[in-house]
Amino acid sequence: MSHSTSTPNRAPLSTDLQPLRQYLSSLLPLLEADPHWYVSIYFERKSSKTYSVNMKQSQVTDQLVSGIVFRIYDGITLFEEATDDFDMDRLKKFALDFTKRVEKSERSNQAILRPYAPPTWVQRLAPRLETEITSQIPKNVTSTTPVHFGIRFSQDPFQLGTEDHIKKLSTLLDRCKQIAKQGGLSSSDLTYLVCRQSVAREESIFIDRESNLSQTLYRLALTVISMSGGERTFFRTGGLGGLEAVEIRDSEISQILRDLKSLKSADRLLPGKYRVLFGPEITGVLAHEAFGHSQEGDTCARGRSKAWELHKSGETVGNTQATILNNPALFENGGKPYAAWGSYFFDEEGWLAQEQVLLDQGKLLAPMTNLTSAIRLGIPRTANGKRESWASGVYTRQTNTYFSPGDQTLDSLMKQLGDGYLALHPAGGMEDPKGMGIQVGISYLYEIKNGKPTGRILKGPAGGDIQLTGYTPDVLNSIIGKSKIDDKTSENDNSRFPHNDVGGCGKYHKEFVYAGCGGPYLLLDQVILG
């Protein structure tokens, strides 16, 4: 990672939240009615503006989501009481009523008591953490020291007003129309075009008896969607940082418009087994859905993942190319100077972000965890306790999930692909943690002959998306090559982490959270596409 010698710009905690932080700290002793309880308080405020310009109108949506969660873990159950009423007197009553609710709750005599004590700062700082994190922790930090983590940015996203954003998107829309015209896509063929940008300030506070943390993230995303009738192509980019995270090149616009034109007359794929080269975004979906979801600790604790059994037995589930990581501490993104989409400094249960290898050359390591799953499984906590919003519960969730890079260039992988398909545009995916099935959606495929694109595009067998399906270990054993992160150079990689895409993730068909996923180009042989 390249570091500037000057002090970087960092997102501060809003000043109006300082008194609330102090007040929440003062409520902690009230909640600790029983010394055996582990008590914590989580606050979040996510404010976002989404600007959008299409061929008929320009619009803006202004969202604000904010709430407080009081948490008591009594050694058996994690109780939460959440509210968006910040009135001081009512909050105090709310906290007291909550402790009464927990005291009154029925406990089975057979319940297993698993007490929990939070780590001290000495314990927190023992593992190897990214300097983006450690550099923001004051020396001689104690349990009461307010520690703030601010995301690094170059171009302040809040320096622009609504007028600037709308103007920028209108200019982009015109650029798209112009490029469409140059590419032979007539105005009647380009039936819908929208450019959308979101800018969010996400602030959170976490307090327990050993720590007092806050963080501010700036989250930006830019999406361009083009349509011709029902056919649709899109480009999206984004990350955490400043406006540098939402840049789009003319070549990227040209690509989606060229694809849109081709999709209008695209052939349909004959279902079967094929050799296919995945681009970083689809590689990421494969990582996320494979081990990924199966390596989520709460799914393991519920007895719903085969990965937990395979981790304990040591059985391999992929070849030596199959190395998957999860990392919320990705403060660069494929060499670009902003943090990847699923990053943060600490999770919503106050655990500091750290890289974790989930699958090491086909061998499963310990899963990701949230507080209760780590306690139930008796394994270390990781920074994967996430929730859809303050109003939803915590689950073990992925942050940025990606394959480790390989040693090949894109050119050499294309040569190795020979006759097959190149898949660059994801269309969702789904996990099957117990049955070990996998589904990776692909919007469309580029035909490759003799290692070169033929210009032909293929849609799915029914004219829609294409699905890669199969038994996860079979798919991971079919990987025959991986690119470097810097896939065009014959030199060693300069970047530490591969590119991670902007994405979202549901769990058990609900509970939507942000998640990044990525990796290198990945060559697979004989996989089922249909």
Next chain:
Amino acid sequence: MAKLTWTLDDLKFQLNSHPLIKGWVITEENTYRRERYFLLEKNRLATDQDRSIRARTVSARIFVKLSKHGRQGEITKKLFFTLNLKEQIESAIEAALQTDHQEWSLPLEIPRNLQQVFTIDPDMAEDLNGVTEKLTARIADTVQKPRKSTFNSAELFLSVLDRELHLSNGLTHRSSQSRIYTEAAFSYEKTLKDGSKASDEYLNSHWAVHLNQLPIEKIFEESAHRAEQSLEVTKPKTGKYPVLIDSEVLSTLLNGFVSQLWASNAYHGLPFIKRDQELIPDAIGDRISLTLDPSLPFGADTTALSNQGLPQIPLKLVDQNRVIETATDKQFGDYLGTQPNTVRGNLVIEPGQLSHQELTQSAPQVIEVLQFSGLFADPNTGTFSSEIRLAKLYDNQTGMISYIKGGSLSGSIRENFRGLKLSNSVIQRSHFSTEQPQGQGYFGPEFALITEVSIVG
């Protein structure tokens, strides 16, 4: 420290008195939710997480005057009681003035004598905690039943939403809705001939509005039973099959596809099926008749009023596969010069003639999909695809029934619904998601047979 600084009346007063504002819609929602996550510990139901949530949100859609003829600005903004109201409104107006929309106006008339609709379970409205305890006890009893399969986990989410809609034309409307979500996951393990062990699971989830629509014991039993079936499976053979889908899939596909009957699609140049056109081109099977009905008791999208203040009454959109109406709200009615009608409501599909058994016997081989892994449907093309999580293969030549898992299925409503056969049994379904404020309701056939569906094994 934060204090409440304003009331809804303050908000209305400030919006009404601002010279640049030409109209507004305020929505206030109060939500009380109880959630429990269960798993198994020492062969008994244990509570992993127990949550209680109270939320109050106010959202305002504000329309402002622009100097450009025939245009207006607008913004949708969430407002916070602990932040200064004037500052929030001023920043909203400042942003709205930079937007650019075709002009339209809210209805001038306030509807009177709205139809009474039933949207909330009275027991949940009265005592949500009591209902949570009762349902927890039922789940505990169900889990204790001896079975071959093992209970893994369950979730129970209950919520009550009280909603107020205020429009600048003077309309105020109050409504409430109860929402219930439960899921159950069971797994089954067996020892194979080589001594190794195989295991699989089945997750069953269910949404409802009224407690009468929540057959907990059936949901858990079905999950347990299907977990066992999940190990008696083969992969499908690649080919084209008649496929029997259930109401959950049919509801998902049609709820998305009918967006092509919405005036908003026509305005934006998105795929739009005009009046008098066929919903399914060249249909040769059962002709779909489809009504948007906001009046049905305890439907997920049962409502008396649209968000733009228009009364919502049943509207038949498709009759025998022929589009007879398109759905138009006030905004897009003004844009397109058409009369507004119903845009909210539960999807009602008229049933067919055949029983489930007749449908499964209607071809030499029929695949009945019991569960997709992740069904991805594109409302613009009507295409859909998914891995098969669990399916039944009816081989009517041999009389054998076997189970299938894996492989992917891809289809298209326009193509694979041509030979559609709908079941004569009907069912009600609800679905809610955080992406949409209103739910998706479905009242219609329990099953549908679609034809010539591509499956790769």
